[in-house]
Amino acid sequence: MQEAFNDPENFTPRQRAVLDRALGLLMEGGERALTTAGLARAASCSKESIYKWFGDRDGLLAAMIAHQASKVRAPSDDGSALDLARFRARLVDFADDLLHVLGGDVSLALNRLAIGQASREGSRLGQLLIERGRRGIDRRAGALLETGRRRGLIDYRDRDAAYHTLYGLIVRDLHVRMLLGEPDARKPEAFRSLAEEAIAQFFVLFGVRDTKKADPA
Numbered sequence: 001m002q003e004a005f006n007d008p009e010n011f012t013p014r015q016r017a018v019l020d021r022a023l024g025l026l027m028e029g030g031e032r033a034l035t036t037a038g039l040a041r042a043a044s045c046s047k048e049s050i051y052k053w054f055g056d057r058d059g060l061l062a063a064m065i066a067h068q069a070s071k072v073r074a075p076s077d078d079g080s081a082l083d084l085a086r087f088r089a090r091l092v093d094f095a096d097d098l099l100h101v102l103g104g105d106v107s108l109a110l111n112r113l114a115i116g117q118a119s120r121e122g123s124r125l126g127q128l129l130i131e132r133g134r135r136g137i138d139r140r141a142g143a144l145l146e147t148g149r150r151r152g153l154i155d156y157r158d159r160d161a162a163y164h165t166l167y168g169l170i171v172r173d174l175h176v177r178m179l180l181g182e183p184d185a186r187k188p189e190a191f192r193s194l195a196e197e198a199i200a201q202f203f204v205l206f207g208v209r210d211t212k213k214a215d216p217a
Contacts, residue, residue: 008070008136011063015053018043019067022060027109031125034060058124065132068106072097074140077147087153088199094141095170095195102175103186111179138163154206162206169198 011019021043025033039060040047054060074094101107110129117123142163148154156162174194177185 008063008066011067014045015063016067018045018050018053019064022064023068023106023110026064026113027106031113036060058128061125062128062132065110065128066136068101068110069133069136071101072137072140074137074144076140076143077150082147082151082153084153087148087151088203090144091148091166091199091202092192092195094144095166095198096192098137098167098170099174099191099195100188102171103178103188103191108178115179138167141166152208154203155208156206165205166198166202169201170195 018039022034022039025039025042036047036050036057039045039050050060054063072094075090110125114123114126114129118126142159145154145156145159145163145166149156149159154162174185
């Protein structure tokens, strides 16, 4: 597998377009529909390019999952000024993105497929979803929380525990309900308010009351 798969930011716009088409094929026809020849036709590129960019089948799946997970934004610390309002907005954006990605047709199809293959020997889709999807989101979100702690905007003893609390406040039981096809669980128009509510609850638990001492830069 290519090292670039660990960093979706390395994908070119053309590669991202091919990955979006691959995700579409998977969603439309399941794993059997995802062949190199079929993708080459659907994305108007050569099989050689697909092999060069993504390697073998597992490499392609890994790239697809990493690309999908990259749609959940969690900005890194660029050293610019960051007050409580800006930091809270970043967390709300993260929560909103997470709900939209988890509740999207592509992610639900990937997760349902992985669940259906969980007992099949040799199936790696579930492992790839964890390694290239969830862990990438976890890592970026953890860095975002660390930025907030370092700037004096939130406080916690254990970053992983704080992040798992944040994730639970955002997702709650919605993902399970989405996977089971409950219509009321998939209401994108409600995701922003759910995100804002989750972040408000997170600040009750981990917010710093006196933010006057927070580092503005």
